[in-house]
Amino acid sequence: MHKICIIGLGLLGGSIGKECLEKKLSKKVIGFGRNHDSLKKALQLQLVHEISDDFNNIHDADLVIIATPVKQIELVLKQIKPFLSKSTLITDVGSTKTNIINSVKNILGAESKNFIGSHPIAGSEKNGPEAAQNNLFNKKNIIITPHKLNTESSIKKIEDFWKQLNGNTIIMSPENHDEIFSTVSHLPHALAISFMSMINKKENREELLNFAASGFRDFTRIAASSPEMWRDIFIDNKEACLKDLKSYIEQLKEFENALEDETTLFDFIHNGSDLRKNWDE
Amino acid sequence: MHKICIIGLGLLGGSIGKECLEKKLSKKVIGFGRNHDSLKKALQLQLVHEISDDFNNIHDADLVIIATPVKQIELVLKQIKPFLSKSTLITDVGSTKTNIINSVKNILGAESKNFIGSHPIAGSEKNGPEAAQNNLFNKKNIIITPHKLNTESSIKKIEDFWKQLNGNTIIMSPENHDEIFSTVSHLPHALAISFMSMINKKENREELLNFAASGFRDFTRIAASSPEMWRDIFIDNKEACLKDLKSYIEQLKEFENALEDETTLFDFIHNGSDLRKNWDE
Numbered sequence: 001m002h003k004i005c006i007i008g009l010g011l012l013g014g015s016i017g018k019e020c021l022e023k024k025l026s027k028k029v030i031g032f033g034r035n036h037d038s039l040k041k042a043l044q045l046q047l048v049h050e051i052s053d054d055f056n057n058i059h060d061a062d063l064v065i066i067a068t069p070v071k072q073i074e075l076v077l078k079q080i081k082p083f084l085s086k087s088t089l090i091t092d093v094g095s096t097k098t099n100i101i102n103s104v105k106n107i108l109g110a111e112s113k114n115f116i117g118s119h120p121i122a123g124s125e126k127n128g129p130e131a132a133q134n135n136l137f138n139k140k141n142i143i144i145t146p147h148k149l150n151t152e153s154s155i156k157k158i159e160d161f162w163k164q165l166n167g168n169t170i171i172m173s174p175e176n177h178d179e180i181f182s183t184v185s186h187l188p189h190a191l192a193i194s195f196m197s198m199i200n201k202k203e204n205r206e207e208l209l210n211f212a213a214s215g216f217r218d219f220t221r222i223a224a225s226s227p228e229m230w231r232d233i234f235i236d237n238k239e240a241c242l243k244d245l246k247s248y249i250e251q252l253k254e255f256e257n258a259l260e261d262e263t264t265l266f267d268f269i270h271n272g273s274d275l276r277k278n279w280d281e
Numbered sequence: 282m283h284k285i286c287i288i289g290l291g292l293l294g295g296s297i298g299k300e301c302l303e304k305k306l307s308k309k310v311i312g313f314g315r316n317h318d319s320l321k322k323a324l325q326l327q328l329v330h331e332i333s334d335d336f337n338n339i340h341d342a343d344l345v346i347i348a349t350p351v352k353q354i355e356l357v358l359k360q361i362k363p364f365l366s367k368s369t370l371i372t373d374v375g376s377t378k379t380n381i382i383n384s385v386k387n388i389l390g391a392e393s394k395n396f397i398g399s400h401p402i403a404g405s406e407k408n409g410p411e412a413a414q415n416n417l418f419n420k421k422n423i424i425i426t427p428h429k430l431n432t433e434s435s436i437k438k439i440e441d442f443w444k445q446l447n448g449n450t451i452i453m454s455p456e457n458h459d460e461i462f463s464t465v466s467h468l469p470h471a472l473a474i475s476f477m478s479m480i481n482k483k484e485n486r487e488e489l490l491n492f493a494a495s496g497f498r499d500f501t502r503i504a505a506s507s508p509e510m511w512r513d514i515f516i517d518n519k520e521a522c523l524k525d526l527k528s529y530i531e532q533l534k535e536f537e538n539a540l541e542d543e544t545t546l547f548d549f550i551h552n553g554s555d556l557r558k559n560w561d562e
Binding site (some may be wrong): 121122123124140141143180181183184185187188189190191192193194195196197198199200202204205207208209211212213214215216217218219220221222223224225226227228230231234235238241242245246247248249251252253254255256259260262265266268269270271272273274275276277279281 | 402403404405421422424461462464465466468469470471472473474475476477478479480481483485486488489490492493494495496497498499500501502503504505506507508509511512515516519522523526527528529530532533534535536537540541543546547549550551552553554555556557558560562
């Protein structure tokens, strides 16, 4: 490729840039972002060839990757729309897909044919350009969620891009994506965050935290993720998240009943435990 | 010491034995247990000097460590009671304390002065003698929960034993112990188990598990723990666990409201996230 533009140089955008540079996937990789300090840091860390705050620079890009938090994607699309050429493909790395695709259609109209949504299942509780790393996408699932206006060849180009980062691409509808990730990702985040909020309210929270050990550490790791990013994800995937939360509360009430009753408790625990033991990442 | 008897050679009992042998803390370390195959395995793995099914062997022990699941402690106490000498100290490694101390008082009467409860905050989702490891207790908190009949010198002996395994001993009442560990340990286990049970009920559970990633992995790790052990812990600490579950369900409802409302969602997430980021194990 001649030019790749990455908007947002946090963990995901930064790691994409880093790998594009190392693998020489594009003659030029330009980074854009709201935060000038982060941009400068990204340049220092050699995550991109150049940084810019002028969207004129994207007019001849082969690929624009929007790697901002999901709620900013709409604003970014409005900002870059005047500078998009007909041959520029656009993708994102957002953890929700249906709302994003709807925004894209509203904002870009017929030109939304050049936008193909992506969600790399790769991340960490860390963020910012300092968190960028090599091989972040290696063997990781990359969900690609085409919509009706996308052409086969555009979809293939986006797939090929992720395959060059050693990702394992999977095609799925935005709706199916959002339901699945509500359950396996957004719900656990909501649960870990709520657990930490509960601890936060306790008068003896310092004592509690002193006695927390490795089970607590792993269970709550995802609660340390970026509050801004997760607020946006929850709001963007609100319907599926609320449905899963309700279903989970029912599950907790079933646990409560099993604990009161005692006779069914073993089976309840065993069912969950067995499924986890047999799961391989 | 002359003789240490360990009843139950799983992860904790086995690891204690292994370290007693390597550090030569006792001339003889004898392992007891229900499961003959596990006992033989423990002997092969050199976790103990000898194995036995005859409690006559404990009459001259300096220390008896009951390392069975918590619900079996009562039965074990009844079985060993006729063979206990006045100079034999007894401890356990149970994750709950109040109920265990009450059972001890009922079964041993005045002789319960020789029982000092312990809870090493060390473990893993693995179990069985194969899971036994060196340094399992190194720098880990070991909660010791004395009761009124215990003498200062007996408590000190139990403390010294754990210190020889490099544990960091802490004295606490059984009731305080149970409340703290309900919140920081038993509740997260209940939540992770309930989450896996919810997945287990879904028709598309195979698809869900295919897309589960590192956040899911860490969040659910503790769900893979022994169902027998955890059933017993939950039942033994039922009151505190039910209280914490109710409080957590309230917390989830608060999250639901914040998500519906959107304006308070950031603060809710931020409070939890911040506390976790500033926690150091």
